[in-house]
Amino acid sequence: MAEAEAPNRSPEIRKDRIHNRWVLFSPARSRRPSDFKAKSNPQPNNKTECPFCAGHEHECAPEIFRVPANSTADWKIRVIQNLFPAVSRELDFQNPVSALGDVAVSGFGFHDVVIESPVHSVNMSDLSPSQVGEVMLAFKKRVEQLQNYDNVKYVQVFKNHGASAGASMSHSHSQMIALPIVPPTVSARLDSMREYYKQTGKCSLCVQPNELLIDQSAHFISLVPFAATFAFEIWIIPRDHSSHFHELDNEKANDLGGLLKLMLLKMSLQLNNPPFNLLIHTSPFQVDPSYAPSTHWFLQIAPHLSGVGGFEIATGCHINPVFPEDAAKILRDVRIL
Amino acid sequence: MAEAEAPNRSPEIRKDRIHNRWVLFSPARSRRPSDFKAKSNPQPNNKTECPFCAGHEHECAPEIFRVPANSTADWKIRVIQNLFPAVSRELDFQNPVSALGDVAVSGFGFHDVVIESPVHSVNMSDLSPSQVGEVMLAFKKRVEQLQNYDNVKYVQVFKNHGASAGASMSHSHSQMIALPIVPPTVSARLDSMREYYKQTGKCSLCVQPNELLIDQSAHFISLVPFAATFAFEIWIIPRDHSSHFHELDNEKANDLGGLLKLMLLKMSLQLNNPPFNLLIHTSPFQVDPSYAPSTHWFLQIAPHLSGVGGFEIATGCHINPVFPEDAAKILRDVRIL
Ligand SMILES: Nc1ncnc2c1ncn2[C@@H]1O[C@H](COP(=O)(O)OP(=O)(O)O[C@H]2O[C@H](CO)[C@@H](O)[C@H](O)[C@H]2O)[C@@H](O)[C@H]1O
Ligand SMILES: Nc1ncnc2c1ncn2[C@@H]1O[C@H](COP(=O)(O)OP(=O)(O)O[C@H]2O[C@H](CO)[C@@H](O)[C@H](O)[C@H]2O)[C@@H](O)[C@H]1O
Numbered sequence: 001m002a003e004a005e006a007p008n009r010s011p012e013i014r015k016d017r018i019h020n021r022w023v024l025f026s027p028a029r030s031r032r033p034s035d036f037k038a039k040s041n042p043q044p045n046n047k048t049e050c051p052f053c054a055g056h057e058h059e060c061a062p063e064i065f066r067v068p069a070n071s072t073a074d075w076k077i078r079v080i081q082n083l084f085p086a087v088s089r090e091l092d093f094q095n096p097v098s099a100l101g102d103v104a105v106s107g108f109g110f111h112d113v114v115i116e117s118p119v120h121s122v123n124m125s126d127l128s129p130s131q132v133g134e135v136m137l138a139f140k141k142r143v144e145q146l147q148n149y150d151n152v153k154y155v156q157v158f159k160n161h162g163a164s165a166g167a168s169m170s171h172s173h174s175q176m177i178a179l180p181i182v183p184p185t186v187s188a189r190l191d192s193m194r195e196y197y198k199q200t201g202k203c204s205l206c207v208q209p210n211e212l213l214i215d216q217s218a219h220f221i222s223l224v225p226f227a228a229t230f231a232f233e234i235w236i237i238p239r240d241h242s243s244h245f246h247e248l249d250n251e252k253a254n255d256l257g258g259l260l261k262l263m264l265l266k267m268s269l270q271l272n273n274p275p276f277n278l279l280i281h282t283s284p285f286q287v288d289p290s291y292a293p294s295t296h297w298f299l300q301i302a303p304h305l306s307g308v309g310g311f312e313i314a315t316g317c318h319i320n321p322v323f324p325e326d327a328a329k330i331l332r333d334v335r336i337l
Numbered sequence: 338m339a340e341a342e343a344p345n346r347s348p349e350i351r352k353d354r355i356h357n358r359w360v361l362f363s364p365a366r367s368r369r370p371s372d373f374k375a376k377s378n379p380q381p382n383n384k385t386e387c388p389f390c391a392g393h394e395h396e397c398a399p400e401i402f403r404v405p406a407n408s409t410a411d412w413k414i415r416v417i418q419n420l421f422p423a424v425s426r427e428l429d430f431q432n433p434v435s436a437l438g439d440v441a442v443s444g445f446g447f448h449d450v451v452i453e454s455p456v457h458s459v460n461m462s463d464l465s466p467s468q469v470g471e472v473m474l475a476f477k478k479r480v481e482q483l484q485n486y487d488n489v490k491y492v493q494v495f496k497n498h499g500a501s502a503g504a505s506m507s508h509s510h511s512q513m514i515a516l517p518i519v520p521p522t523v524s525a526r527l528d529s530m531r532e533y534y535k536q537t538g539k540c541s542l543c544v545q546p547n548e549l550l551i552d553q554s555a556h557f558i559s560l561v562p563f564a565a566t567f568a569f570e571i572w573i574i575p576r577d578h579s580s581h582f583h584e585l586d587n588e589k590a591n592d593l594g595g596l597l598k599l600m601l602l603k604m605s606l607q608l609n610n611p612p613f614n615l616l617i618h619t620s621p622f623q624v625d626p627s628y629a630p631s632t633h634w635f636l637q638i639a640p641h642l643s644g645v646g647g648f649e650i651a652t653g654c655h656i657n658p659v660f661p662e663d664a665a666k667i668l669r670d671v672r673i674l
Contacts, residue, residue: 011425011444012434013518021521024423026444032421034505035382042373050372084369086361086648086656088348097349100546100662102563107348107363158647166646168371175648181350183652184358184525209437226439277647302650309503310495310614311423311512313639315520319423325437 009323016227017204019185020192022317023227030321042163044170047120052171054118064112064145067138076131077138078115085111086177093151093180110146110178114138120171124159124278125264133257136248139176139280143246146178147285153182154284157245162275165304174278182284190283190291197294205237205296211325214266214332217259219252224324224331231322232271232331234263234301243295245282260299266334267303274303346660353564354541356522357529359654360564367658379500381507384457389508391455401449401482404475413468414475415452422448423514430488430517447483447515451475457508461496461615462601470594473585476513476617480583483515484622490519491621494582499612502641511615519621527620527628534631542574542633548662551603551669554596556589561661561668568659569608569668571600571638580632582619597636603671604640611640 011026051059054073061081068076081089087109094106116124116135124132143155159174160166196204212223214234222236236259238252248256267276282297312318348363388396391410398418405413418426424446431443453461453472461469480492496511497504533541549560551571559573573596575589585593604613619634649655 010428011423012436013424013442013444013446013516014436015440017439022518024444026423028421029423032505034500035384035387035507036379036500036505037382045372045374047372084365086348086363086366087350091347099349099351100548100563102354103352104564105350107350107361156648156652158651160646163371163373164644166644168369168373170372177648179350179652179654181359183654185651185653188521188653211437226437227441277650279647279651281651300651302647307501307503309497310616310639311493311514313614314495314522314616314618314637315493315516316522316525317516317520 012323014227016225016229017196018193018225019189020195021188023229024317024319025321025323026319027321027323029319049120050169050171052113052115052169052173053120061113064142065138067134075118077117077135079138079142080113080115082111082113082175085109087111087179095180105180108151108180110149110152110176112142112176112178114142114174114176116172116174123161123172123264125261125268127257127261129258129261130254131257132261133250133254135174136253136256136260137250139174140246140248140253142176143282146176147246149178151180152178152285154179154186155282156183157280157282159278161278162273162304164307165275165277165302167275186281186284189281190287190295193294193296194291203241203294203296205298206241208237212328214328215259215262217255219255220259222259222263224328226324228320228322228324228327229318230302231305231320232267232303232327233324234267234331236260236263236299236301238297241293241296243283243287243292243297245280245297247297256299262336263301263331265336266331267301269336270330270334271303271305274305276301276303278302349660351564353562353566354533355530355562356526357532358525360566361654361656362658362660363656364658364660366656386457387506387508389450389452389506389510390457398450401479402475404471412455414454414472416475416479417450417452419448419450419512422446424448424516432517442517445488445517447486447489447513449479449513449515451479451511451513453509453511460498460509460601462598462605464594464598466595466598467591468594469598470587470591472511473590473593473597474587476511477583477585477590479513480619483513484583486515488517489515489622491516491523492619493520494617494619496615498615499610499641501644502612502614502639504612523618523621526618527624527632530631530633531628540578540631540633542635543578545574549665551665552596552599554592556592557596559596559600561665563661565657565659565661565664566655567639568642568657569604569640569664570661571604571668573597573600573636573638575634578630578633580620580624580629580634582617582634584634593636599673600638600668602673603668604638606673607667607671608640608642611642613638613640615639 061083091108093108279300398420403412430445
């Protein structure tokens with residue numbers, strides 16, 4: 001891992017006002033030893049083809065749509081059903097199912113996969129800015145379709161890259177899970193941002209200190225958040241105050257594609273192609289109007305330089321050895337050749 | 338991983354009423370393929386000695402106490418400072434430190450390590466029931482010492498076993514972090530349990546359905562929780578309604594030692610010595626009296642059979658392929674030779 005700038009700085013506990021939780025910053029932690037054999041980052045098998053590759057479409061669960069819409073063998077993006085879904089589109093939504101005397105709902109929902117390239121070895125950061133933009137527009141199109149189901153409350157778009165970020169398939173893809181409930185982290189985020197707005201009259205994402213900025217484009221800024229959960233975590237935030245990811249138009253998608261590609265390249269170069277998650281934090285389809293001035297969607301890139309342990313699971317507080325202003329400076333200075 | 342009993346059961350979304358969050362149960366998920374090379378569980382180096390071993394005390398950060406108190410080379414347990422602490426006992430508590438215009442407090446706190454055996458290769462489940470009980474009493478003694486610091490609000494006791502559960506040292510140990518803030522998961526748990534009490538007049542842990550029980554002792558029960566976050570997760574709950582772990586007396590510690598050892602053995606046998614976290618979920622030192630009827634401490638054993646991915650990080654909802662009542666039945670049936 002890249003050395004933080006000030007390894008002897010005192011620890012500090014910062015409030016993440018977006019999620020209403022605390023993060024412990026402690027540079028000393030990065031120097032602790034390990035007596036386990038080096039955690040080798042599992043590499044993909046040397047396969048050059050998989051079910052997500054062009055020519056293997058029949059090995060996949062049914063397709064929902066492809067980009068371009070009328071392409072045949074020459075598709076660029078495919079949105080398909082997940083063959084091993086966490087939730088089922090075939091169930092009726094029942095609320096509540098009382099099992100063992102406690103609260104449960106049926107596992108209704110949609111679980112889809114977005115294949116981002118027909119070629120096995122192409123990563124998202126290998127795509128051109130406009131191709132990354134097209135992936136964003138494929139997400140948007142599918143989110144808009146899912147909005148038509150009355151019982152879908154929230155759609156989570158996420159990407160797992162690398163085995164220790166959870167990926168089981170190495171071919172570049174993202175996933176979307178449409179849920180009949182609003183997840184707890186999402187409600188907590190909305191409540192926390194509204195609370196901040198009530199106290200200050202400001203949206204918590206609209207104004208950001210210069211020390212944390214990495215870069216910017218016509219419509220987006222990129223930064224390391226003040227209370228980053230993960231070392232070298234990056235957020236990309238639309239400059240316009242906008243609640244929902246699917247408000248993205250073609251021009252902004254293209255612009256986002258450029259900045260996202262640049263951030264992925266900077267991260268890979270600085271941190272040696274780490275495993276990471278890409279997360280789109282948006283709002284539930286229906287939100288009470290009182291949330292409007294304070295909700296603002298954003299995109300999170302979370303590199304996984306070390307795992308988490310029992311402390312994080314028990315408390316919800318993460319320990320980050322790199323101060324965000326140090327990470328931002330390092331990422332600002334990375335030059336892409 | 339052990340096969341769940343009913344792999345074709347429909348998915349279900351259950352409410353974890355203790356933490357006020359949702360868990361997705363989907364047996365289908367356990368069948369998905371992976372094209373990454375098998376994630377080998379990193380094994381400890383073939384070292385037979387480390388700084389935590391008897392005879393290496395001088396390689397450790399300062400000792401706080403040992404068990405038995407006046408032992409020399411023949412100690413059984415040592416409680417020491419963590420050499421690479423996440424929080425610092427030398428800082429003054431300052432509240433709030435406003436950095437970059439946002440909320441932060443100084444990183445004041447205590448970060449200690451409990452070495453559970455003088456011998457490198459002894460696991461917690463190798464200790465006798467009364468030795469496991471003595472480890473619990475060492476936790477208790479240190480928690481009581483930390484209670485004397487005005488600015489300590491909460492102490493998290495946790496154990497990481499195995500590299501993918503976060504462990505960097507393989508010699509059996511636990512850790513304790515004393516914090517100047519109440520962590521978000523702890524406040525959410527207290528609030529959620531109080532809400533359940535208000536609605537039902539019952540403590541959410543005092544009554545449990547038989548289908549979820551694994552075993553019981555004079556003073557504790559063990560079970561798989563209704564909305565388990567992890568497959569084969571186990572909770573050990575005191576039968577007496579008690580808010581704080583450190584209310585444990587000698588007799589109950591000894592009894593807990595037996596049941597905890599048994600659960601660790603059952604888990605290891607059934608799941609082939611998986612990495613796991615052991616977590617003590619207790620209450621902050623100061624709690625408003627309105628929480629008293631609903632707060633109840635418990636111990637969680639969380640095996641890590643698979644990692645988590647972006648969905649869990651983004652939403653706080655976990656995906657568990659094994660229904661708790663199936664896991665409970667399997668664990669009930671494991672025979673210890
Ligand atoms: N032929 C086929 N057709 C259609 N779909 C196919 C398919 N073959 C495989 N799939 C699906 O493709 C997906 C690939 O997803 P990822 O590699 O991002 O991680 P996965 O969902 O396995 O689990 C990670 O992400 C989830 C959610 O964060 C975590 O629960 C988990 O622990 C982590 O490993 C899988 O969900 C799989 O079901
Ligand atoms: N000579 C010595 N004297 C005293 N102490 C010594 C020492 N040598 C090492 N230590 C300390 O011993 C501890 C061993 O702890 P663990 O193996 O449980 O996991 P660790 O804390 O490294 O990180 C795991 O747990 C934390 C908290 O959950 C996660 O943040 C992290 O990602 C995960 O890997 C370390 O904290 C280390 O600082």
